[in-house]
Amino acid sequence: MDYDFNEEQELLKNAAKGFLSKECKPLFVREMEEDTKGITDELWQKMAELGWMGLMFPEQCGGVGGSYLDLIVLLTEMGYSCLPGPFFSTVVLAGTTIMESENEEMKQKLLPEIAEGKMFVTLALTETTAGYSPDMISVKAQKDGNDFIINGTKLFVPDAHIANQIICVARTKEGEKKEDGITLFLVDANSKGIEVTSLKTFAGDKMGEVVFNNVNVSNTNVLGEIDKGWSIIKKVLQKASIGKCAEMVGGGQRALELVLEQATEREQFGVKVGSFQAVQHHCANILTYLDTSRLMTRQAAWRISEGLPCEREVSMTKAWVSDSCRNLIALSHQSVGGTGFMEEHDLQLYFRRTKAAGVYFGDADYHREIVADAIGL
């Protein structure tokens, strides 16, 4: 057994921490929440130059050839610094979808562009039913010669407002099994018939409604096989779920540091706040939530990275981390007291992001139900 990152991963972690502490300060995070775009070209280009966008893409596609586990190292630090912008949607969601599609042409066409920071891509998956199971895909793609015509509404599409390309998860066939008949289409965001409406979210991330109104897509733009897209999405959802866990763990680490600052500096009743047993026990519980979330996330990420069976571990992890990190932040607020309720205190950033991350790609109840299946209930 070996619970530790390897040497390169430690280097990557420290480099990322150093870079983000300079380039992604809390004030910048707040600015980007208000910014319509949500990211600066400057930061995006710097990240591209560091090789972050292509970290897990093959070298022949302009990537670094790293592993999913390497990406998790990065996402943890991004969570620590509340990195704004479309990294998750472009790299984790769209990048993974393209990689998993095993369509060499598409990979050669898209991945280098993403790696160089020249293209934003997103995944249009959820709809008004706001769920992640295949039966919730109702947006239709109707065959029309060599083309498909897409109609319907996608909701909660991350960074839709700046995406150059949108991967639309659409139904091409009504089958008995709901996971059959789903196809992935790469759609140019400027296609006729696409309408994007930005949604304001409490976590400050950018989400969109994307309406497809008779949007024409060529069959050469299919990712993976026709009608068999869900097997790709399943893998994407696993990687995205654990990616969100990594962000939550990173954020939890920062929340703990914010608590300790207060506990070791502030005095009440003539002693440090951190000497009260109630505060100590809050802190002990915070650390327990954090350590266990980190361990579970690492294990699941390692299994994904190694290509081992991981359905059970992924859902266990997403359920555990979503609940634990929410509790962790609540205890943090309670330990910091009034100051932590101020907008200018950074804890509120983590409060909002952690809650949102807990819901994305399925909340704890949803994943526990998958675990129940996985353990044979």
Next chain:
Amino acid sequence: MDYDFNEEQELLKNAAKGFLSKECKPLFVREMEEDTKGITDELWQKMAELGWMGLMFPEQCGGVGGSYLDLIVLLTEMGYSCLPGPFFSTVVLAGTTIMESENEEMKQKLLPEIAEGKMFVTLALTETTAGYSPDMISVKAQKDGNDFIINGTKLFVPDAHIANQIICVARTKEGEKKEDGITLFLVDANSKGIEVTSLKTFAGDKMGEVVFNNVNVSNTNVLGEIDKGWSIIKKVLQKASIGKCAEMVGGGQRALELVLEQATEREQFGVKVGSFQAVQHHCANILTYLDTSRLMTRQAAWRISEGLPCEREVSMTKAWVSDSCRNLIALSHQSVGGTGFMEEHDLQLYFRRTKAAGVYFGDADYHREIVADAIGL
């Protein structure tokens, strides 16, 4: 609003507390757990002389003419002292069933006997499905001239081993609505075809399996109307549920006292255990569980006693008190430490009884489901 017992109720409470502190000491409680009968004739007669058995029976039936709320006063003190024996089954379950049946003849025949402490009666309700809904009644009573023939197995029948009479809840008709077609029969425990097997329980109370094998019962022994017995059982279950809540509240009060004894006497690290903030917060939570359980129980009991609509309040209370008192005892054990794990420490009595009381007449999940219906979900 008036949250308090009236003067007579306060007197009753103090009298009961005084009597039980002498007659029902913890050592006696332990003896009765091992005793096959589970009660002494002496104590039972003394309780009868105090008018406890007939407390809520009408005066014309040999009772005191008290209210259900008066009974709750008594049950709370019985819970405080862990009173063993068939009071609950004979008075609360059977007594209430007979009262609610509004069968004057039966009332005149049975209630005075119960009030004088001369008769044990129990209610055979649950079966192997171990639930409290009408669809779980499958023991059959077949009409045979003026008689009925009962067949089937009743499980978890309290104090069946000493009951002189058993009220059997049986199905006399298969209807669409599961609550139709249920009839209550008063069956002599010595009838041919009845077989009682004692079950050993961890709370030390006496439960039995009662097998009815072609047991002949006259139609004059029907309590209430034929096929319409469930409406009586519904009321009995409400009174029994809140009766158990009262016992739990009484037990919770004693558990708190045991914790405080330890917290104010024992020293560790040079100070009283009760001066540690962690112990104080455990105690604060114990008191909160206790006070809220007491308030909820009083409100539900008052509504039942006044004949007000109470389905929602009864289930809210049973759910709340079952959960809260279990938590209360767990915190008590944690606060008392190793001593509390010893058989000779009284806390374990309350641990076992509270858990059992939480399950009887429906656990918290079951009652929350009723609440969900009641609030229109």
Next chain:
Amino acid sequence: MNFEFTKEEKEFQEEVCEFIKKESTPEMLKETEDQGEIFGGPEGRKIIKKIAAKGWLTPTWPKEYGGLDASEVVSYMIREEMGYNGLPFGFVAAHMSGPTIIRFGSEEMKKAWLPRISSGEVEFALGYTEPQAGSDLSALKLRAEDKGDHFLLNGNKLFNTSCHIADYHWLAVRTDFDVPKPYKGISMMIVDLKSPGITISPLITMAGWRTNEVVYEDVRVPKENLVGEVNKGFYYLMAALDFERMFPLGIFRRLFDEIVAYAKETIIDGKPLSKKPLIRQKLAQLSIEIEVTRLLYYQLAHILDKGGIPNYQSSMEKTFATELTQRITNVGMDILGLYGQLKEDSKWAQLKGKVERYYLTSVVQTIVAGTSEIQRNIIAQRGLGLPR
């Protein structure tokens, strides 16, 4: 024993609700929400003056001071209904300063202030917390020097929430600087917030509300504005907490009702969310805890009406109710799922974004007016006699 309102109380409750609904304007409701339910904005002042004119702002006060000589149960009920119906429901002047003046103030002070308070004409802002004095109020430092005919004030207050919209500061100051037990050198005074030398700077909370930092630089306060005796302020302050610590759940009870309605109306997978077993359990549990809160809340009124003073029970009600607000908003967010994150002015927002907004505001409820930790200390020490 009786756990319901009397017939008269029920009728009165209906009268109050009807009046509020009739007099409420969308502007007032919005202002109240935007300000974090505190009182003092122009719209709130309009409706509160009408409510005060009926004696409902200070119903338990003697009639001579603008009250109704009513019971505490009635008073508690009015506040609960105000919260439920979207009005401000916490009034520093009417609920904290006024009762303290009645109990400890001079006759002059009573005459000068009580009628203005009970009529809703003036509002005070709470002036307790300082940067280094939060849970430990005895550590407060704002200096008030005795200059013969006036006090001269210098120092800082933090998180003094209503200062930008209230008229006066209900201020705890240090008048003795050398006492060995710091709580013995504290006095209470009423300070006009427009006094020269006071600077009020906004601090914005994560819920978007405003609270304030208040700086006092050589602020002169007339001697007659001292409440009761000098150096007895900490005692007044603590006594007021005994009488007035409570948390009406109203606004969150309203939110719960709206979440229930949402669960009943929202069809997913062909059936309403309210038919899903997990959601049923969660909502049923909340409804139980709301009922528990109702009993704890009116217990305080009951104790007062019997002539007693709530001991640990106020801390218990405050803690239980405020922790429940977090459970309510958590369940609400769970039920709304991805929709939960959408803000009020966003397309597709549900329940006008209320759940998300209250989710943010619920964070502070277990911190302000005494943290849950302090409350549990009080419950253990006062309620059970455990060592301080």
Next chain:
Amino acid sequence: MNFEFTKEEKEFQEEVCEFIKKESTPEMLKETEDQGEIFGGPEGRKIIKKIAAKGWLTPTWPKEYGGLDASEVVSYMIREEMGYNGLPFGFVAAHMSGPTIIRFGSEEMKKAWLPRISSGEVEFALGYTEPQAGSDLSALKLRAEDKGDHFLLNGNKLFNTSCHIADYHWLAVRTDFDVPKPYKGISMMIVDLKSPGITISPLITMAGWRTNEVVYEDVRVPKENLVGEVNKGFYYLMAALDFERMFPLGIFRRLFDEIVAYAKETIIDGKPLSKKPLIRQKLAQLSIEIEVTRLLYYQLAHILDKGGIPNYQSSMEKTFATELTQRITNVGMDILGLYGQLKEDSKWAQLKGKVERYYLTSVVQTIVAGTSEIQRNIIAQRGLGLPR
């Protein structure tokens, strides 16, 4: 990074399980359960000697002392499997005293004791707690007076669990009575439990197990039985906790698996309990927490194998795992409903009454070997550097 056993470790795990299953007798399993999983009964000694002969009792010890020079991961895995398969899994001599002797004992002591321990020939009973010294061990009072060639012992021990079936007492005594810091006057020694002057009286727990009160009256202990140096006992005791504090979940993991099987097999209302949404959620959550415990547990072995010493992590694992035992038994009791109360020898009892029995035993897990409260203090103070 690697979160699975190696191929060799997996094979070894299978070998261990197979061996245990082959050698287990119903008598041994019953004895273990009746005694509360402690080691020392005749049946347990039989099988443990066989296990010890394979080096599995002390796998990490050097070969010269009867070990295998194996990794801690292997050692942890063996203990987990022993618990899961119904064997005693806590050994005072092999897991607490032995390692302390290896680290701090003289060569003579090593030679005298280690082979007898690693072969499973002798078992020790823990001799720490006294009536006034529970969480605060530094308050222990049992006097050991230096009488030249021996110590003379007088005093009482409480809750010293294995004394009636173990051979020797691993005893913490007071050898200096006047030190200002009481923990500086404590020594460790090995005492033959058959020594004249020792009276062992049973105390029965609510779970039906036996623990003991042990009275020492003028008991003579030879000087060579002193462990390490005089007055350094508290240090040894604390150091041993760093190395050895852990809780293998095994027996409760087994219980969980049995509850899952019960839920799948029990049909109520025409469908298995395992298809009820609430039960699914509860069991899924437990399975997650069991997985969390597995990671915390093997983390300790991982840290040791890297050459480190677990700091706060042992406290975290112990607290998490023992609190989980209570959640497992609670859910088990919930699922069994009315059946949950039936004792083993009762008609209609399910799972041989195991849930009820474990429900009782789980109570003490968060108290023995350091309460959850003490563990949380350690996590905060050692893990996060908060003030003592």
